[in-house]
Amino acid sequence: MLDSLFRPKAVAVIGASTKELTIGNRIIRNLTEFDFKGAIYPINPKGEEVRGLKTYRSILDVPTDVDVVHMVIPAKLVPQAIEDCGKKAVKFVILNGGGFAEVGPEGAAIEQACILSAKRNGIRIMGPNCQGIINTDPEVRAYCNFTFTRPDIGFISIVALSGGVAELIHQAFSEMGVGTRLYASNGNACDVSIPEILEYYGEDEGTRVIVLYVEGLREPDKFLQAAAKVAAKKPILAMKAGRTKEGATAAASHTGGLAREDISTDLIFEKTGILSFRDVSELCNAAVAFSSQPIPHGNRVGMITNAGGPAVISTDELVAGGLKLAHLSDRTVEYLKGKMYPEVGLHNPLDVLATAGPDHFRAALDAMVGEDQVDNVYVNMVTPFFVDTDGIARQVVQVNKQGIKPLIVNLITDRRQRGETVRILRDGGVAFYSMPGTAARAMAALNRYNAIRSRPAGQVRTFDDVDRARAEAIILQAQGAGRKMLSAAEAYGVLQAYGISVADWRIAQDAAEAEKAAAEIGFPVVVKADAESIVHKSDMGGVAVNLKEAGAVRGAVQEMSQKLQAEDMRFFVQKYLPGGREVIVGAKAEEGLGHLILFGMGGIYVEILKDVAFKLAPVTNIEAQEMLSSIKMAPLLKGVRGEKGVNEKALVETLQRVSQLVTEFPMIDEMDLNPIIAFEDGSFVVDARISVKR
């Protein structure tokens, strides 16, 4: 529990300094100027008074218990200082200084010594190489941090390893005049972790929305668990940077190689219900809306405007964000009659005209809030000099206070001239922005969250007709033999054990057996050379397709035997399935995270369009169906140009069975069913590769 970290009763600063421009001075200053409600103990061997506070020579001299100790001393002195803190029963140390793992092996050794010392003494470490925390709760007011942005009280809590980005986000809220609640930047994060902090934010009643920045996930499984728990309670808005190869390299150089492939972070966000952003400024703008507005129940917008052009831009942006303009009911039109200027068209967007005053705006707002067809209210407001914009702002505030529907304002004004209008909106807790696109995207984010919140849960289906023992035996045998790649027979055996439909197949040692196998399977057939020594079968002439009678099978086998001359050569004979649609199903183990499952269109589609969808295993029925419908060429599965569609149910089941298989066998490293031929009545794997971890 991080309660003592975020709600300390006493904070000491080891390395407190009398010099203005030092971190050891700044932390004391931040604590005192922000009016910290607990005790502050500067620690300094010289014992000089720091910023008017009594200073102690050692943490051991401090008269009361201490919850949090900042350390602003050279790294090499930190392990001993932690030992001292142990004697004092300190609960948390915040290591603000650098010189630890981020500078190389020597620093990493010191960091390791700190971890050991802390463990021994029952102390938790925040950092090292970190800013610290902030809690604006009026009962706490802990500015345990050396940053420069003065906190205001609010409902948004921020967490990021990167101090620079945490500060950037904090600064953005400050510039919008919006307060924050909790703040944590844990730098090297050798102990207190992002998942722990997330869980704490989830429990904190004063936190309405959580803003998270990551460049990679260190313990994806722990993160997934914590995020799922917290996201079920309150919105988490997150951004993952280091998305490009170049960005990931930059991230690795300042965090020490945390960057992982993007896709798994995105999938974790998606699975846990975290709202993901690509742009930090969009993230901040959205958080402001979440901190003050209710979540909408639908995506229909009622727009009020007193200028034409900005309403056009706003409409474009809202529609692009998945919202739609509501149709106003007769009742609402009736309500508005006589309350607007006569030349006002009573439709949505409702252009109340530049000359509209407070009463016009109020009537329009009441109409939109009262309209059943409207889920969200969007206001475009320019401030012509000839109207009472303060009065309009007051009406907006009153309606906003009702909290019935989310209300977003795009305010076009000169803040120097119209400071009072701005102040009224800000103090009234209105979510307002100065660009139509910005405002519209904040509203779109609220609606994106509503869509996540109201998505069906889905079921992970566990098939009990699987032959787990058989699959296990095959895999263990391959592992036992030191092989990474299963043979074709093994791979198909595993698939069949898990009820995954494969094209009928046999293994033959020679031409006679191959002919017999083909007869059993039924013509036409494919024959593939099956030997460990042959990797690129088709390039080497090891594949013959569409063999229609026994002679052709014999001929193919003889030709391959001559051409390839492998000692361990066998022949894989399989039913040839012309027609149908080529699709791909795959799986890939991700360190610490189980498996990614992939679905896509095969052939040129995957090659040119990269037309694939990913999910994290275990895949629910809903997720499997989403994979099918989210690829670009999805209409091909439904059937186009008079051609029949494929059996989507069979594909969904295949995805679920693959998901069960890899979940039950974590040692499966990669699986590539490419292609599966899908028909109207079912689908069949015709090429399968499975590799296992050794």
Place this chain on the structure above:
Amino acid sequence: MLDSLFRPKAVAVIGASTKELTIGNRIIRNLTEFDFKGAIYPINPKGEEVRGLKTYRSILDVPTDVDVVHMVIPAKLVPQAIEDCGKKAVKFVILNGGGFAEVGPEGAAIEQACILSAKRNGIRIMGPNCQGIINTDPEVRAYCNFTFTRPDIGFISIVALSGGVAELIHQAFSEMGVGTRLYASNGNACDVSIPEILEYYGEDEGTRVIVLYVEGLREPDKFLQAAAKVAAKKPILAMKAGRTKEGATAAASHTGGLAREDISTDLIFEKTGILSFRDVSELCNAAVAFSSQPIPHGNRVGMITNAGGPAVISTDELVAGGLKLAHLSDRTVEYLKGKMYPEVGLHNPLDVLATAGPDHFRAALDAMVGEDQVDNVYVNMVTPFFVDTDGIARQVVQVNKQGIKPLIVNLITDRRQRGETVRILRDGGVAFYSMPGTAARAMAALNRYNAIRSRPAGQVRTFDDVDRARAEAIILQAQGAGRKMLSAAEAYGVLQAYGISVADWRIAQDAAEAEKAAAEIGFPVVVKADAESIVHKSDMGGVAVNLKEAGAVRGAVQEMSQKLQAEDMRFFVQKYLPGGREVIVGAKAEEGLGHLILFGMGGIYVEILKDVAFKLAPVTNIEAQEMLSSIKMAPLLKGVRGEKGVNEKALVETLQRVSQLVTEFPMIDEMDLNPIIAFEDGSFVVDARISVKR
């Protein structure tokens, strides 16, 4: 010439008012407070002094010549007032009031009367229903406008019909502390038009960059000519709103139906070299960079940062914007040695560390500016309390003043605490932003412009082997017969006259002729029923493909004759071409703009992926090649999976010939060559539809 409008020596305001909150008072106030360098004449029948200025009862009483007259009087009084202005030899009237075409037929009639009166009197009209103009040139200082944002002197000129958006844009610059040069919002635009204003801005030496907002283009041809001329001289940054159906409806309701299909506006922007934006805030941010920074000569970025996380985000955004991180040469690494803190890694991004001071930054800046591998310099700057950020800012300003390479700064600071740092950067003309994405996208815009500026010109090829007379005869004949749709024979005739390869074809009246035609063409053939009365041939059994011998042709003709029973029935016999790649070429007349030319992959690709590219005719060789390479399935044209590619040169030629055809015959309404079958050695139209205007 709009010189008298933008550089008036005397301005009168008919309808000047003593009442504070009126437009007739505000314009006088804006002119006086902004220190207009010319004479200001309030006109008011009561003759009361307005804001301390002598007022005249009539424009005719004014003692000097008058260049510009604002009219802030009821619409119905305007035509007579224009007559009076005629007697006074006024050059421009700005009609600020509403009540014209935007309110319906009655207002439109008044507007028409104004136009006639103005023409008669040699007066040009700005508006009606408009804000007016601004010119911040110190010699002019004309704030002929009733808006509320006080102008500052700068290099950005703004033009928009929509006053609300013009104001929004102006406000955005003002908030960033960046000045503007010219400003024009012309409302209903019954006379002075956007193309004219663009041309004027092009001539204005004080304008470095033009910002344009449109919801639709009224005279696309004039716009195209003006934009091409101006864009060749200076950057035009533009945004087109009303992109979504809903947005276009909103636009239509406030401008009176200007909205046209998006695509042609985008194509005009592309063709003329206008830099197009989807987001008005991004547009404004980019304009700030254009107003102070040189255009880069390449897309390689050198990044200096004193914080890790923001550099990661910036890198992602720069790479997403088409930029790449430069590799620093040994020479630069050598230069930096000893000039940075020892723990600084000498690579790009160059993290100078949070503790870096002015000298470190200056050395880093000099290194990047001096590095041949770097075309753009990007600075991420947080302002830790313990460093001299004013000093850093001064170094940035000095390097910025050199103007050697574009320099963009992402400044993460508390503007209240670090006001001086901000002021130094602003006064030093540095392009700085407060979000990494914002800064990176501004830099990307500079580079987008460089790419446009340095794109090869391309040639419009005019084929002299075309038989124009024959095509003309066919088209005139169809028009003469009152037909909109050409028959298959006519369409193929036109194509052949223009040297466009078609699959060999004949027209046959009956089975015998069809057999003979097939023999001449060579089997296999396609037979299609060709009668005006039959529209959906294939649905009605009017198409038979892959007929391999004479009997099959006869059978097909007989069956169609029986089934379809049209009086005007003939048979279209054509070479059947199996294999190859289906592509589409099309053309469509756009009112006032010539034709759009389309290229795409045929079949399911156009159906599912909408895999098409558009250009405006006449299409250059470069543009035609771009069409081929810009579609999603472009690799199919090159050949995939061992299949051979198609003859791209032949397709490029087809596009150019189609372009020439529609350009020479503006009466062609639509053309649809779908599909063209493309092979390794050439391509052949196998289905063609051409419709003409009646």
